[in-house]
Amino acid sequence: xxxxxxxxxxxxxxxxxxxxxxxxxxxxxxxxxxxxxxxxxxxxxxxxxxxxxxxxxxxxxxxxxxxxxxxxxxxxxxxxxxxxxxxxxxxxxxxxxxxxxxxxxxxxxxxxx
Amino acid sequence: xxxxxxxxxxxxxxxxxxxxxxxxxxxxxxxxxxxxxxxxxxxxxxxxxxxxxxxxxxxxxxxxxxxxxxxxxxxxxxxxxxxxxxxxxxxxxxxxxxxxxxxxxxxxxxxxxxxxx
Numbered sequence: 001x002x003x004x005x006x007x008x009x010x011x012x013x014x015x016x017x018x019x020x021x022x023x024x025x026x027x028x029x030x031x032x033x034x035x036x037x038x039x040x041x042x043x044x045x046x047x048x049x050x051x052x053x054x055x056x057x058x059x060x061x062x063x064x065x066x067x068x069x070x071x072x073x074x075x076x077x078x079x080x081x082x083x084x085x086x087x088x089x090x091x092x093x094x095x096x097x098x099x100x101x102x103x104x105x106x107x108x109x110x111x112x113x
Numbered sequence: 114x115x116x117x118x119x120x121x122x123x124x125x126x127x128x129x130x131x132x133x134x135x136x137x138x139x140x141x142x143x144x145x146x147x148x149x150x151x152x153x154x155x156x157x158x159x160x161x162x163x164x165x166x167x168x169x170x171x172x173x174x175x176x177x178x179x180x181x182x183x184x185x186x187x188x189x190x191x192x193x194x195x196x197x198x199x200x201x202x203x204x205x206x207x208x209x210x211x212x213x214x215x216x217x218x219x220x221x222x223x224x225x226x227x228x229x230x
Contacts, residue, residue, distance in 0.1 A: 035218075037221075042223055043201060043203075043223040043224045043226075044116075044117075044203070044221045044222055044223045044224065045203065045205070045219075045221040046221070047218050047219065047220070050218060091156065093156075098161075098168075098169040099161065099169060100146070100158035100161065100169055100171060101148075101156075101158065101219070102158075103155055103156035103157075104155075105155045106155065106156075
């Protein structure tokens, strides 16, 4: 069975601080896909990144970076120099063999001025 | 281009009633998935439709059903509503379903918030 754990329920930081959102996953599949989505107050989930299990190269996109480590089954997400607009709920997800997404419970990030 | 459109955005029903939610995918997208989001259970997969066929279904009772039309628009129906069905129902579309060439990226709508009294 697949499982995604986001141990941090809520995080509060002051603007310009760096923040890391943790994601730990469980799967028996040798090939799998991991995702991060952002959910602003409006409700829609916004795709941030997809990572294949065979590609452990970390990725940086502007202020966002992702650290994928198969050895620890983790796919962590870091926001550098956080901004108020980053306030949202962030979900880590694992795609199952049927292509449905198994989401973690989400981490609510609040960035205050 | 226009995003995923879900209607209605908000609705209130009473126990025992039924409800139909509508989802218009991004133009050209042929796969539509539905997810239920509740504070207790989080985001859970309901089902996916591709080319008018249900190709995957989550662990939900038969009261939850859906369909997809030839123009890729999708509807989901919940019959005999229960209090626990109160949730945000999110629709997501993608260009195709799983398989070669599918990045798996889903484009979500803003959801239909259902309250059951």
